[in-house]
Amino acid sequence: MATTDAATAAPKKRSLLRADAAQKLLAFSALILIFIFFSLASPFFRTPDNISSILVATAVNGVLALGVTFVIITAGIDLSVGTVMTLSAVMTGVAVTNQGLPVPVGIVVGLLTGTTAGLLSGLMIARMKIPPFIATLGMMMIARGLSLVISGVKPIYFNDTPGFRDIMMGSVVGAVIPGFSVPNAVFILFGASLVAAFILGKTVLGRYAVAIGSNEEATRLSGVNVANWKTAIYALGGAFSGLAGVMIASRLNSAQPALGIGYELEAIAAVVIGGTSLSGGEGTILGTLIGALIISTLTNGLRILSVPQEWQMVITGVIVVLAVYLDIIRRRGR
Amino acid sequence: MKTHKVLFVLMAMLVVFALAAGCAAPAATTTDTSSATTAPATGSDAAAKPYIPVISKGFQHQFWQAVKAGSEQAAADLNVDITFEGPETEAMVDKQYEMLQAAIAKNPAAICFAAVDSKAMVPLLEEAKTKGIPIIGFDSGVDSDIPLATAATDNIAAAALAADKMAELIGDSGKVAVLVHDQTSRTGIDRRDGFLNRMAEAHPNVEIVNVDYGAGDQLKSTDLAKAVIQANPDLKGYFGANEGSIIGVLNAVKELGKEGQIVVIGYDSGQQQIDAINSGAEAGAITQNPVGIGYKCVEAAVKAINGETLDKVIDTGFFWYDKTNIDSDQIKPLLYQ
Structure with a gap:
């Protein structure tokens, strides 16, 4: 008996590995195909400057999507990331411009604002048992309202802090290697992705996120304090929104209090295209990064080709549906 | 249990903070809805000030904050009560519908209204008409015969002026791109078409x-x-x-290091745009008169309440401004930071 078990288990495990690899490969090859298509269609698409533009355009949505990935892996959802990002940007503006605090303090204030909002969402979900959709919907509105109230419905500018814009648009690498002036935004995106991949793959927090998403009850019964870990995961997601808030404030050299609506859906789309399952239990950071890149590459390429924007929405929508459908087929085949 | 309590305290604080802030905002304006709800439609009762939502x-x-400031100024000058409200985005037709419905239910002396979607609002406007509540349009106005007057910028003519300035600055030939806020609102359509049609005709x-x-x-x-x-x-x-569109263009030009190589022309003002014009990154912009729009619509509403006849169109004007006249007495009051 034992031998047959082992015999059946071995190929199953191998096909599972192959299937995961196939999913990652699928998203990656989709990105490559889109890239090749646009490169052939327009010589302006493949210029180094434009590729840098695409990467910079991915930065804010990509970082938001990193945070959402953790939440979706637990089979939860976070609708508040866009407006929490805006609230964090506003708080950074209050700290740096209104209070005249140093930029690093402003960055910490932004990160803490995001983390606090995420923590509150997490407590509502884990302790008060409010469904994630509702709790984060509430947080989305609360953050939006507070952004407007705190800013007095006015943008906060960073004109008195000339270095602030350089957080995103300066180039530390360009200063070291002349002629390779890739904006910091790109490295912040990749750096944040590495941190996220480390947390998901190598820490207890990441392991428990996957476990909670696979089977919350079983995880609880095996002695894990699910409520605490869930709260921590939402707080982590909030921290990424806070980082995105600092990033968007730097890029626009201002905290724009009316921004943020719709950003949560774009982030969720990136996560889903990247192969993270909305039913929880699995997902990768690399997939999310590729998903975010697919969205911004499409946006940029279709603009370069002057395709009417209405169609761009249709195309992105079709890709989201296709990505999820392929995921379902893959599961059924397992 | 302990986390529960902490959480409730935190949530309560948030709510209290939000409420306090929410109450503080209207209190800062000249509104007084409670006494205004009973104001007669004729506005002749001196005891209660006429109420105009x-x-x-x-x-x-x-x-919109500048429009609001103008309407508050008019309310103070003309001794009426106003409330100023609007939906969060220009796509929220349903939300504005509810606001208009609630305003009509209060039986105000007159209503100043800028429709996000005119056709959707027709039933309510008919209702206001039967109730004898005068409607004054402003900004994009209302696409109907019901408003007695509309205080607005002629966006088509204003965008045509932008097109002429653009042609002049690029030597009347070459490639030009246009970035608009949306393809459905009246201002979006008028500014786009005003610019494109003028280019096609004259340049x-x-x-x-x-x-x-x-x-x-x-x-x-x-x-x-x-x-x-x-x-x-x-x-x-x-x-x-x-x-919002022009700030995007300015950022793009800056990030690509093309400052000075592309002639950038904008609309309205705001701190970033004013700075860009002063620094030369932006050639100039069209400004409307938002304070004037707010002021004139309330003023027209008061005239309507007093039974005066009104011109259908109140042109609140528009101006070209650039580095040379940005600080002039004519332009400076029209710009908001």
Whole structure:
């Protein structure tokens, strides 16, 4: 008996590995195909400057999507990331411009604002048992309202802090290697992705996120304090929104209090295209990064080709549906 | 249990803070809805000031804040009560419908109204008409016979002026791109068509390469404009049809290091745009008179209450401004930060 078990288990495990690899490969090859298509269609698409533009355009949505990935892996959802990002940007503006605090303090204030909002969402979900959709919907509105109230419905500018814009648009690498002036935004995106991949793959927090998403009850019964870990995961997601808030404030050299609506859906789309399952239990950071890149590459390429924007929405929508459908087929085949 | 308590305290604090802030905002205006709800439609009762709800298309943008300031000024000058409200985005037709419905239910002396979608509002406007409540349109106004007057910028003529200035600055030939806030609102359509039609009529050598829509979102507008500039290395000019759009164009030009190589023309004002014009990154912009729009619509409403006849169209004017006249007495009061 034992031998047959082992015999059946071995190929199953191998096909599972192959299937995961196939999913990652699928998203990656989709990105490559889109890239090749646009490169052939327009010589302006493949210029180094434009590729840098695409990467910079991915930065804010990509970082938001990193945070959402953790939440979706637990089979939860976070609708508040866009407006929490805006609230964090506003708080950074209050700290740096209104209070005249140093930029690093402003960055910490932004990160803490995001983390606090995420923590509150997490407590509502884990302790008060409010469904994630509702709790984060509430947080989305609360953050939006507070952004407007705190800013007095006015943008906060960073004109008195000339270095602030350089957080995103300066180039530390360009200063070291002349002629390779890739904006910091790109490295912040990749750096944040590495941190996220480390947390998901190598820490207890990441392991428990996957476990909670696979089977919350079983995880609880095996002695894990699910409520605490869930709260921590939402707080982590909030921290990424806070980082995105600092990033968007730097890029626009201002905290724009009316921004943020719709950003949560774009982030969720990136996560889903990247192969993270909305039913929880699995997902990768690399997939999310590729998903975010697919969205911004499409946006940029279709603009370069002057395709009417209405169609761009249709195309992105079709890709989201296709990505999820392929995921379902893959599961059924397992 | 302990975390529960902490959480409840935190939530309670949030709610209290939000409520306090929410109450503080209307209190700062000249509103007094409680006494105004019973104001007679004729407004002749001296005991209660006539109540005029002003329902705009938004409140978050600096432009609407300037309109609000103008209407509050008129309310103070003309001794009436107003409330100023608007939906969060210009796509929220249903929300504005509810606001108008609630305003009519209070039986006010008159209503100032800028429709996000005129056709959707017709039933309510008919209701107001039967109840004898005068309607005054402002900004995009109302596409119907019901409003007694509309205080607005002639956006088509204003955008045509932008087109003329653009043609002049690029030597009447070359590629120009256009970034608009949306393809459905009256102002979006009028500014786009006013610009494009004027170019087609008077400046046939100017080629329009792209018309894009950035929803007035500064970040999206930046990335859109970047792609367009990358795709057209010989682009000579860029027109942004509202504040959010033009900030996107300015960011894109800056990020690509093309300052001074592309003639940038904008719309409205705001601190970033004013700075860009002073620094030379932006050639100039069209400004409306938002304070005037707010003032004139309330003024027209008061005239309507007093039974005076009104001109159907109250042109609140528009002006071209650039580095040379930005600090002039004529322009400076029209600009908001």
